[in-house]
Amino acid sequence: MLKWIDVIRFASTGNPIPDKKVVKTNEEWHTLLTPEEFRITRLKGTERAHSSEMCSLFEPGKYACVCCGTLLFDANEKFESGTGWPSFTQPVTENAIAYHKDISYGMVRVETLCNTCDAHLGHVFPDGPGPGGLRYCMNAVALKKVESNERKATFGGGCFWCTEAVFNQLKGVTKVESGYSGGKIANPTYREICSGLTGHAEVIEVTYNPDEITYDDLLRIHLSTHNPTTLNRQGADVGTQYRSVIFYRDEAEKKAAEQAIAEIQSAYDEPIVTEVAPLEYFYKAEEYHQDYYSNNSEEGYCQVVIDPKLRKFRELFKNKLKDTKEGELK
Template sequence: MLNWNDVIRFADTGNPAPERTVRKTDAEWRAQLSAEAYHVTRNKGTERPFSSGMCNLFEPGLYSCVCCGTLLFDASEKFESGTGWPSFTQPVTPNAIAYHADRSHGMTRVETTCNTCEAHLGHVFPDGPAPSGLRYCMNAVALQKVTVELETATFGGGCFWCTEAMFRELAGVHSAVSGYSGGQVDNPNYRQVCNGSTGHAEVIQVLFDPTVISYRDLLEIHLETHDPTTLNRQGADKGTQYRSVIFTHDATQKQVAAEVLKALQPEFNAPIVTEIADFTQFYQAEDYHQDYYNLNEGAGYCQIVISPKLRKFREKFRAKLTK
């Protein structure tokens, strides 16, 4: 979960890497957008407060960038701020938003833009509700409601550098974020988790479109791309932080997980020891862990461990990869 310190750090030292980038000419943006949307997103304009019904729209769903369609916010993080602009406590993924110091109009604020296409969205302030304390004050015209309902899955199967690299390539997966789950310490860091003292597992949190890829598909891929028969170990990585685990977000996921483990057991020569546990909290790992393989493909661990796993994964699940 992002907090104000994260926001300031991004604004001061650089933003997280986006999943993709979209760049168009000014003429192309003008042709695509309404006059108001163009003014706000491309010229850093501000819509009139209380001018949109989106302020009072709280049903479940997702909001994407009006310019490029990148998912930005989940309605579950939306709240009534009384400011006249739609307000959220968190972006849908840590790298969806970019942050920039804004010293216009005699004030020092933090501007938020779409990290994919640089569209101006609004500003973020440290006066939101707990636990993040953030208020993403957005221009409604910069957002569009997404009709498809995305779902979340959380898996652990050894080093999250490996699992994230694979799941990012699946069609229907909108994001795969590395982090920690299943422990007893709030806001753990990598060193604490590696010591095995916090109870957390290295996991990835996956946001996916169930109309493209099912939760059952994701489970089968998860179980067939690591060794679910070794307790608290994957290869040379040893410890409870590397345990095979499925953190379920509801009763349906728990039932499907149990069914998949039972169905796949005959494919393994030893008993599956994968834990099925209720999801409680996900803590995003440090920035340098995100998209690690793509940013460090030449590193020794990537060449020796991840690249071979990716080749096998791509061959076995070719039909489920993004084209």
């Protein structure tokens, strides 16, 4: 999660490296853009406040650069700022946006540009909602809505190395990231959450296509692939950071989680103690935690703890697995 100190650092010492660069002449941009799009993005113009209906649109989807099509923002990070311009709390990736110091009009501001093609997008300010506190104030003309059927779900079931390995093998799941949620501090580190004092749980954020796998499917798989009856514990891992939890994004997900717990209770002798709580923020864990099983499958923990869990999971949910070559999975 980016914070104002990160924005200042990028604007002062250099921007993150983009995945690619798109370079065109003004003449070439003229042929691709409308006159207003060209004025805003290539000549650093500003559209009139409240001139776009994009300010009041909050449907799921993503927003891309109107010039080069690079994904910049997710609708989940969009909020009503009351300024008259579409506002977001975070970009989709840290390297999607470039930042430049802007001293025009007698003010000191931070200009935001598409890091791929240098299109002017707007400005970023340190007066947004928590926990990041950023407000990306964008010109609607600089963005184009990209329809997306992707949804996200956030679960905790003990060590996130295990849960990530399970959900990565499901059809319809496009991405799984390990991280932290449910605690009291922003941007926690692994060392901090291991103390048990921050209140965060080790969780995974699952990005999935509901046309291929449903949220109800994910709930049943989550509750069946760890022990939801042990409080603040999974096997040898003990502490609140290892608690069983479902973080919901809306009332429909809350209701589905409560119903799934009620339905699966009969499969357990002890009461299910899985916490059902609203998602406030997902903090991505350090890079060495991502795809841990894939990158470290020969290590002792993976062979002794994760491999047996995966074998049981694949037996229970054969029809939910991604198509793989024979022998590719252990």
